[in-house]
Amino acid sequence: MSRERAKLVVGNWKMHGRIGDNATLLTEVAAGASALQKGVRVGVCVPCPYLAQSQALLSGSVVQWGIQDVSAHAGGAFTGEVAAEMAADFGVTYAIVGHSERRAYHRESPELVASKAQRAIEAGLTPIVCVGETLEERQAGTTEQIIGTQLEAVLQILTEEQAAGIVVAYEPVWAIGTGKTATPQQAEEVHAHIRARIAGRDAKIAALVRIQYGGSVKAANAAELFSMPNVDGGLIGGASLKAEEFLAIVAAARG
Numbered sequence: 250m251s252r253e254r255a256k257l258v259v260g261n262w263k264m265h266g267r268i269g270d271n272a273t274l275l276t277e278v279a280a281g282a283s284a285l286q287k288g289v290r291v292g293v294c295v296p297c298p299y300l301a302q303s304q305a306l307l308s309g310s311v312v313q314w315g316i317q318d319v320s321a322h323a324g325g326a327f328t329g330e331v332a333a334e335m336a337a338d339f340g341v342t343y344a345i346v347g348h349s350e351r352r353a354y355h356r357e358s359p360e361l362v363a364s365k366a367q368r369a370i371e372a373g374l375t376p377i378v379c380v381g382e383t384l385e386e387r388q389a390g391t392t393e394q395i396i397g398t399q400l401e402a403v404l405q406i407l408t409e410e411q412a413a414g415i416v417v418a419y420e421p422v423w424a425i426g427t428g429k430t431a432t433p434q435q436a437e438e439v440h441a442h443i444r445a446r447i448a449g450r451d452a453k454i455a456a457l458v459r460i461q462y463g464g465s466v467k468a469a470n471a472a473e474l475f476s477m478p479n480v481d482g483g484l485i486g487g488a489s490l491k492a493e494e495f496l497a498i499v500a501a502a503r504g
C-alpha cells in the first residue's frame with residue numbers, strides 16, 4: 250500500500266469555545282504546528298461564526314481550517330444552513346460531512362451526506378466523510394455492511410476525479426467522546442475494508458484517498474493507531490481543544 254499519503258490530523262472543535270478561547274487556541278496551534286508539521290497536514294474545523302477569525306489567525310501558517318458541516322444546496326431558502334460556497338469565501342479547506350452526531354441527531358441519510366460531499370467538492374473544499382457503526386451494529390456483526398452503505402452512497406454520486414479528492418474518517422460511534430478507542434487492529438481492519446471498497450471502484454483512487462481514524466484519540470494512543478498501514482491520520486474531537494495535547498498528536502503522526 251502506498252506510503253505517499255501524507256498523514257492528516259484535523260481537530261473537530263464541535264460547539265466548544267468562544268471567541269477569546271479560540272484566539273488563544275488558534276494562535277498556540279499555529280505556532281506549535283509550524284515546528285512539527287513536516288510531512289503532516291494539520292487542520293482545525295471550527296464553529297461557523299469563527300471562520301473569519303480562523304482565516305485571520307491561521308492565514309500564512311501551516312494550519313488549514315475547516316467547517317463542521319455544509320448544506321447540500323448551493324444557496325436559497327434554507328434557513329440556518331451554510332453553503333459550501335460561503336465557507337469557501339473564508340478560505341476554508343475542509344468540510345466535515347456525515348459526522349455521527351449529524352447522522353443521529355439530524356437524521357442525515359447516506360444520500361444527503363453524499364450530496365453534501367459533492368457540494369463541498371464543487372465549491373473547492375475537501376470533504377471529510379465520516380462513517381462508522383454503533384456499538385449495537387458492531388455487536389451484531391454488521392460493521393462492514395453499515396460502513397458500506399454510508400460509503401457507497403458517496404462513491405456513487407461522485408465522479409472518479411471527485412472521489413480521488415475526498416478524505417474518509419472512520420469514526421466508530423461507540424468510541425466518540427467515550428474514552429473507548431478502537432484498538433489499532435480493529436481500526437486497521439475497518440480501514441483496510443474501506444480502502445478495498447474504494448478499490449472496487451478504482452485501485453488508483455483507493456491508493457490516494459486518506460482514511461483517518463477518529464474516536465477518543467489522544468497523545469497516549471495516537472502513535473500506535475497512526476502506525477497502522479491504512480490509518481492516514483486522525484479526526485480529533487476532545488483532545489484537539491488543548492493545544493499541547495493536539496500538537497502531541499500531530500507529532501505522533503510524523504512517525
Ligand code: PEP
Nearest residue numbers: 425426463464465486487
Ligand atoms: C469526533 O467527534 O469527531 C471525535 C473523534 O471526538 P473524540 O476525539 O472526542 O472522540
